[in-house]
Amino acid sequence: xxxxxxxxxxxxxxxxxxxxLFLRELVLSAWDVILTTLSxxxxxxxxxxxxxxxxxxxxxxxxxxDLITLTPGTTAIHVSEDRRTLFxxxxxxxxxxxxxxxxxxxxETAVRRVLP
Amino acid sequence: MVELxxxxxxxxxxxxxxxxxxGVARLPDTFLRMHASTKAGAxxxxxxxIGTALAFGGGDAWVRxxxxxxxxxxxxxxxxxxxxxxxxxxxxxxxxGTVADQLAGVLPRGTFDPVDAGQRRRALQPxxxxxxxxxxxERSDPGREPAPPAPPSP
Numbered sequence: 190x191x192x193x194x195x196x197x198x199x200x201x202x203x204x205x206x207x208x209x210l211f212l213r214e215l216v217l218s219a220w221d222v223i224l225t226t227l228s229x230x231x232x233x234x235x236x237x238x239x240x241x242x243x244x245x246x247x248x249x250x251x252x253x254x255d256l257i258t259l260t261p262g263t264t265a266i267h268v269s270e271d272r273r274t275l276f277x278x279x280x281x282x283x284x285x286x287x288x289x290x291x292x293x294x295x296x297e298t299a300v301r302r303v304l305p
Numbered sequence: 306m307v308e309l310x311x312x313x314x315x316x317x318x319x320x321x322x323x324x325x326x327x328g329v330a331r332l333p334d335t336f337l338r339m340h341a342s343t344k345a346g347a348x349x350x351x352x353x354x355i356g357t358a359l360a361f362g363g364g365d366a367w368v369r370x371x372x373x374x375x376x377x378x379x380x381x382x383x384x385x386x387x388x389x390x391x392x393x394x395x396x397x398x399x400x401x402g403t404v405a406d407q408l409a410g411v412l413p414r415g416t417f418d419p420v421d422a423g424q425r426r427r428a429l430q431p432x433x434x435x436x437x438x439x440x441x442x443e444r445s446d447p448g449r450e451p452a453p454p455a456p457p458s459p
Contacts, residue, residue, distance in 0.1 A: 219348045223321070226328040226341060235337055236404035237393075258382035261344040264336065265382070266389040267412055276408045278336045278389060285405055 196249075196305045203302040207256075210299050214260050222261040222280065236282035237266065240275045240289050243297060249304035250275065256296050263292075307359055314356030322349035334400035335392045343385040346377055 197203070225233060244250050250272060254265035257277055267276040282288050321344075328341025351374055358370035396415035399406060 215348060219321070219344065222328070222340060222344060223324050226324055226331060231331065231333070233332070233337060233400075233402065234404050235334070235400060235402070237336075237399075237406045237408045239407040254386065255379075255382040258343070258385050259347045259378060261348065262340055264339060264343070264389050265386050266336075266393055267408060269411065276411065278340075280337060280340045282404050 196301055196303055198303050200303055203299070207299045207303065210295065211256055211259070214256075214295070218260050218262045225280065234281050234283045235278065236285055236288075237276060237278050238282060238285050238289055240277055240292055240297075242273055242275055243293075244301060244305070245272070246305040247272070249300055252304060253296055253300050256300070257292065263288075307362070311356045311359035314352050314359065318349050318352030318354075318356060321345060321352060325349060333402075335397040336389060337400060339385060339389055339392075343381055343388075346381040350374075350377055 225231070242250060242253075244253055250268060254268065254275060257263050257265045257275075262280040264278045265275060266278055268274070269276070277288075277292070279285075279288050325341045325345035329338045332338045332341055354370040354374050358366045390412075393408065394412055394414060
C-alpha cells in the first residue's frame, strides 16, 4: 500500500508508526533473546544474511541499519559498496527467507514512508 | 504506586543487563555475544533510565533521562556495527552451527589462528627467567617478533 507513495520526511504519523513498530519489535525480540540466552540447550541458528535494499538514500539506509542493530537478535554488519545490499547477522535464522522478508515488510517499509 | 513502578523498572533493567552478561559468557562466538552485550545498552539502560526518571520525578529528571536515552540509541548501533564489521574482517571465527554466511567473498576476511593466538598469549606472560632478568631475556631471542611492551607495574 505504501509502495507507490513518495517518502515524506514531514509525515509525523509515519514517524510515530515507526517508533511504535520499533518499540514493539524491541520488546518482542528482547524477550526472545533473553529466553534463548537462558535456555539450558542453546537453541541458536545464527547466520549472516544479505538483505536486498529498496532504500536508496544514505539517511534511509542508516536509519534502517540502526533500527536493525538496536533490535535484539539482529545486527547490521556491512552495506555493500553499491548501497544495494545490507548484510546482517541474525541470532535465529532457521529460515533465512523469513528473517529477510520480515525486515523488508516491517522496518524497511516503514522507513520508506519517511526517507527515500 | 509510582515508587513501586520505578522499583520494578529498575529491577527489570538490572535483570536484562544481568542476562546480557550471562549471554556474553555462554554464547559461542563473537557475533552472538554481541547480540547479548549491545542489547544491554538499548533495553537494559532504557528501563533503568525510565525507572530513575520516575523515581526522581519532575520534568528535570525526565528531560535528562530522555536526552541520555536519545544519545544511547543514536550511538550504540554505530559502535555495534563497527565492532561486528571489524570482527568479521579481522577473521573472528563463526560458530560451527552458523546456518549461512552470505557475506563470504564480499568483504576481505583475515584469518584468526587460535594456535597462533595462544602462542602470542604465552609470549605476553613472562617466564620465570624473563621475570628475573627482563632485559636480558628480551635480547636473548632476536628471531622472535618484538616483545610487547612490559606491563606498567608487576
